[in-house]
Amino acid sequence: MNRTSFRAALVPGAAALALSISLTACGASNESTESGSDAGSSTETGSLSGELNGAGSSAQEKAMEAWSTGFQGLNPDVTLNYNPLGSGDGRTQFIEGGTLFAGTDSYFSDDEGELSKANERCGSDVIEVPSYVSPIAVMFNLEGVDALNMDSDTIAKIFDQKITKWNDPAIADQNPDVELPDTDITTVHRQDDSGTTKNFTDYLGKASDSWSYEAEDAFPVKGGVAAEGTSGVVAAVTNGNGTIGYADESQVGDLSVVSVKVGDEYVAPSAESAAKVVAVSPAVEGRPEVDMAVDVDRTTEEAGSYPVILLSYLVACQTYPSADEADLVKGFLEYVVSDEGQQAAADNAGSAPLDADTASRAQGIVEAISAE
Known part of the structure; x- marks a missing residue:
């Protein structure tokens, strides 16, 4: 039984909503030696170590608990810190370089130059992959x-x-x-x-x-x-x-x-009624291949659909200054968009797992994260 920790990331300048939850992952270290069986991941289980800091969406909080337990269970030498201070502040912290990744319930907009700032922080187009679908x-x-x-x-x-x-x-x-x-x-x-x-x-x-x-x-x-x-x-x-x-x-x-x-x-x-809306919603026009932002169809009349949803994203860079940072972000995002990670969120937060095509595309994007 591995004792894992899910703490608020104490990001300088953040008016943070404190979160201190101690999670226990039983038997997680006995999982298969490759996470790639579900996620297409090349990250070897247990090979990662260090501290990974993220911040953002509080709606993702219950899902993040499950992802923290699963990811740290597979990599017991990693400490994942996620501060659920809200999507807007999470995006700001990411842009300012205070975190390595962010969670957000709305994609980057360039109305006030936010997308451009994120791209500037990363030195290339920022990654936005769907991670969590919920009503x-x-x-x-x-x-x-x-x-x-x-x-x-x-x-x-x-x-x-x-x-x-x-x-x-x-x-x-x-x-x-x-x-x-x-x-x-x-x-x-x-x-x-x-x-x-x-x-x-x-x-x-x-x-x-x-x-x-x-x-x-x-x-x-x-x-x-x-x-x-x-x-x-x-x-x-x-x-x-x-x-x-x-x-x-x-x-x-x-x-x-x-x-x-x-x-x-x-x-x-419900998770099912939320998933139906995502399935009929188009991608945001003009976005690069690594940006999977979606314009949710709020006016759909699809039977059994529920259009009051959030489609939440994880945000990261394509490259990081060090291999350690790149490997941590890559490993975590690979876990989140894997079948295992999506099922963990569904079990703990009642979210709708990503459909197979969306998950496959997201997996291909995060697998390419590397050091500069």
Whole structure:
């Protein structure tokens, strides 16, 4: 039994959300001597050592726990430090050279030169590979109500402070069998810059005519309760009555969730319904081969699909100054996009494993990571 550690990376200047979780991997060191059987990896099990620092998405937190356990179990001389301080700050830390990799729930945009800065940091096109597909749950805590149906316009108006009572006709008409109280609605949103927020507002902007804001990492509407990180939003909704918020579905616990209208049906968040959306979504135009950014189709009417999702990425450079750094990043990313790594995340976080074609392309990209 190997004792492994999953700690917050103490990156200089980061207003970090502290995470200190001790994980135990039993029997992991007895796995096959090559990780390539699942991932196409050439990294020999147990050959890596050192400290690998990353930061970013808090939505990936549960998946990162599983990846840390599995990767460190195969490489007991490696310490993986990941700080779940949010996607925006994670991308910033990566650009500034404070970490070797980052997790982000929204791909690099060049609206403010962010993509160019990442490429400059790396000295070549930055790598962005999908690592984690998960629904964003619209979760709520309302005494006596266990589940609700809503269309995109209703959700948009709630988070835009235009629907303020739970028994509003817009909600009641879609839930005729539910007795809704005359309770004030309290919305809860992320305080920090968040890829989850960007994905959620992207859905509202594309699927609803009632949302007039751009997709942004910072929540654009004043009012409601602001909370730090995924765990902060979940806690704020849990501790209130009449509260509603949004978070990675894997972390909502026992909170009630909204089934979202897609076509003529209402679809609950699940790994399967999230995966269906990714399958019908196009790649971002004009990106290099090592950048697998996807424009999620928020308006799909594909049966059984759930378009309020986040498609989370791991970010890295194609080359690093030293072979030790390159081998650590390569080895970890190879594990994440392997069948084993994707199944570990699915088991621990309820995410949807990458489809075979996407995983194969991602594996080919990360296998090429090398020293300068």
